[in-house]
Amino acid sequence: MPGILLGDIFPNFEAETTIGTINLHDFLGDRWGILFSHPRDYTPVCTTELGRAAKLSEEFKKRGVKMIALSVDCVEDHREWIKDIIAYNDEEPGYTLPYPIIADPNRHLALALGMLDPDMKDQEGMPVTARCVFIIGPDKKLKLSILYPATTGRNFDEILRVIDSLQLTATKRVATPVDWKPGDHVMVPPNISEEEAKDLFPAGVCKRQLPSGKNYLRYTPQP
Ligand code: BEZ
Numbered sequence: 001m002p003g004i005l006l007g008d009i010f011p012n013f014e015a016e017t018t019i020g021t022i023n024l025h026d027f028l029g030d031r032w033g034i035l036f037s038h039p040r041d042y043t044p045v046c047t048t049e050l051g052r053a054a055k056l057s058e059e060f061k062k063r064g065v066k067m068i069a070l071s072v073d074c075v076e077d078h079r080e081w082i083k084d085i086i087a088y089n090d091e092e093p094g095y096t097l098p099y100p101i102i103a104d105p106n107r108h109l110a111l112a113l114g115m116l117d118p119d120m121k122d123q124e125g126m127p128v129t130a131r132c133v134f135i136i137g138p139d140k141k142l143k144l145s146i147l148y149p150a151t152t153g154r155n156f157d158e159i160l161r162v163i164d165s166l167q168l169t170a171t172k173r174v175a176t177p178v179d180w181k182p183g184d185h186v187m188v189p190p191n192i193s194e195e196e197a198k199d200l201f202p203a204g205v206c207k208r209q210l211p212s213g214k215n216y217l218r219y220t221p222q223p
Helices: 026-027 046-054 059-062 076-086 108-112 156-171 196-201
Strands: 014-017 019-023 034-036 065-072 102-103 116-121 127-129 131-136 143-146 219-220
Touching: 019 026, 026 034, 026 065, 034 046, 034 156, 046 059, 046 065, 046 076, 046 156, 059 065, 059 156, 076 102, 131 156, 143 156
Parallel strands: 034 065, 065 102
Antiparallel strands: 014 019, 014 102, 034 131, 116 127, 131 143
């Protein structure tokens, strides 16, 4: 099974989309990007996911993240399906979906990017795409990937939360603990010595005592 590993340059490609032909790297420019895939057009879970992603598009924009979706159907089908997604979201007439959808009718991209769900076939017996999330950094490297089966819808609030962590930890030498949200305390990673931590975190480092006596649970205010 081919796959893209964290830190790999995300493969570039040309594709037909609902806004015309794009070159992925040109489309992303020097911004962060999210590519999220869907099993098929006109499927219920996908419709709710694309609707939610559209509702949250301003949040992605605030974080400088360009959005692009993919589904294994043709552009004409995508354009018709988008009308359902807009209706599902109760948007006003004239509303346009705030991100393009890539067409992948031959499943070339799904195969190349390791996105096919082997357990899920469509009515014609063809494999469909799993629900992949790829977060791509401004350097075009893969920063995060999440892979859900077709039968489980994603949580786009969680995706925004991980983007907040990725963007923070891209520039600050910190790590974010379980369920972290922006503004919460962050953790001092194990590769930072006590001495270095004093310099790096002038707001202070607080340690939680543990039975092992090892001082590895170190918190500091979010820099
Ligand atoms: C859906 O989007 O609802 C869906 C797609 C493929 C398999 C199961 C559910």
